[in-house]
Amino acid sequence: MxxxxxxxxxxxxxxxxxxxxxxxxxxxxxxxxxxxxxxxxxxxxxxxxxxxxxxxxxxxxxxxxxxxxxxxxxxxxxxxxxxxxxxxxxxxxxxxxxxxxxxxxxxxxxxxxxxxxxxxxxxxxxxxxxxxxxxxxxxxxxxxxxxxxxxxxxxxxxxxxxxxxxxxxxxxxxxxxxxxxxxxxxxxxxxxxxxxxxxxxxxxxxxxxxxxxxxxxxxxxxxxxxxxxxxxIVLNSWSQPTVGWVDNVNSGACGFIAGIAKGLFRTFQATPNTLLxxxxxxxxxxxxxxxxxxxxxxxxxxxxxxxTSNTINPTTWDEYCEEVVRACREHPCENLLWYPKARIRKNYLRNLLVLYVFQIIPAFIINSISPIWNFDKSEL
Missing domain, CATH: 3.40.50.720 (NAD(P)-binding Rossmann-like Domain)
Structure with a gap:
């Protein structure tokens, strides 16, 4: 039209x-x-x-x-x-x-x-x-x-x-x-x-x-x-009003991207070859x-x-996660907590193990020492 x-x-x-x-x-x-x-x-x-x-x-x-x-x-x-x-x-x-x-x-x-x-x-x-x-x-x-x-x-x-x-x-x-x-x-x-x-x-x-x-x-x-x-799932803009515009990190799947970019998110449970x-x-x-x-x-x-984009430009969860990690490494954000690295895992127990070792336990440690180091958690 x-x-x-x-x-x-x-x-x-x-x-x-x-x-x-x-x-x-x-x-x-x-x-x-x-x-x-x-x-x-x-x-x-x-x-x-x-x-x-x-x-x-x-x-x-x-x-x-x-x-x-x-x-x-x-x-x-x-x-x-x-x-x-x-x-x-x-x-x-x-x-x-x-x-x-x-x-x-x-x-x-x-x-x-x-x-x-x-x-x-x-x-x-x-x-x-x-x-x-x-x-x-x-x-x-x-x-x-x-x-x-x-x-x-x-x-x-x-x-x-x-x-x-x-x-x-x-x-x-x-x-x-x-x-x-x-x-x-x-x-x-x-x-x-x-x-x-x-x-x-x-x-x-x-x-x-x-x-x-x-x-x-x-x-x-x-x-x-x-x-x-x-x-x-609605993402940031393609071209209007400008390339990549988004109002906040909670819009659509942008929280997923922001978590990886900061190094906070390391693992997600999903079927890797499922279309996103x-x-x-x-x-x-x-x-x-x-x-x-x-x-x-x-x-x-x-x-x-x-x-939707499913039949026009199909992307799997695995492909999307890899592309997000690549982009976050090429264009790192400020106040990076950890080197961006994340994977989609189908196995529940394996995902749970990685979740605790690389997300929950580090988060607990940071929360414990932040008052001592005067660390501003809001910057994450």
Missing amino acids: RKYSINRSLCGGTVLLTGATGFIGGSLLERILELDPGPNCVYVLVRKREGISPKARIDKILASPLFVRLKPEALRKVKVIPCDLTAGNLGLSDGDRQILLSECTHVFHSAAFISFAAHLNSAVRINLLSTRHLLGLTKRMPKLRAMVHVSTAYANCTRNSDEVLQERLYPSSMEPSSFIDMMERMSCEEINHKTEEILGNHVNTYTFTKQMAENLLAMERGNVPLSIIRPS DVIPVDMVVSTILAAAERAHQDPENLHIFHC
């Missing part, structure tokens, strides 16, 4: 964006503001966090290196709206709600609770209920051109391992509205007791709730022009914008797009 056609529906529009403080959402915000011609205004829904106001959170992001190449007039398009996505009315004031309803042409939902150890109740509130609340608002927007929901390539991880996943909707184990009703009737103790049974073959609450959210959108979207994208599917964040953003245009062009149908 050519560049002009991707940007066409956004020209002169008004965007509503969730998740702007996250890795994908922040990258998407930067790309939208860069478009010329682009939208007239971008409303970002942000919640208050740890005593920091929503506006202060966005101001900090807009002052980061990610947005340095943008002109001041582009940054002035950003309008911050306080919210609580888990609340039935999204925590919006009456005035803010009316502004969004009367002006918005595009809705991009990238906010999510990406925690593989999250309590089921928390994952449901943020990944499922917030999606339903946002959809309810979106359905009332008379000027709406497109809505894009960011899901995950692992939402349907319960399928057979030899099955090729298609760009279509796969049914969840329960009907979403019935599941939500069931969760509202259950106490926290009952949810804890039945979590494993509810998840079924899902590996965690994240993939479970993301699949449930896809099905909820498909069933309740009404006339909303909708696209769903499924990115795999990673995708640069700027490719994900491009897919989101293309998906919005597709929904605008064909509003009747639900559109689902995979954003």
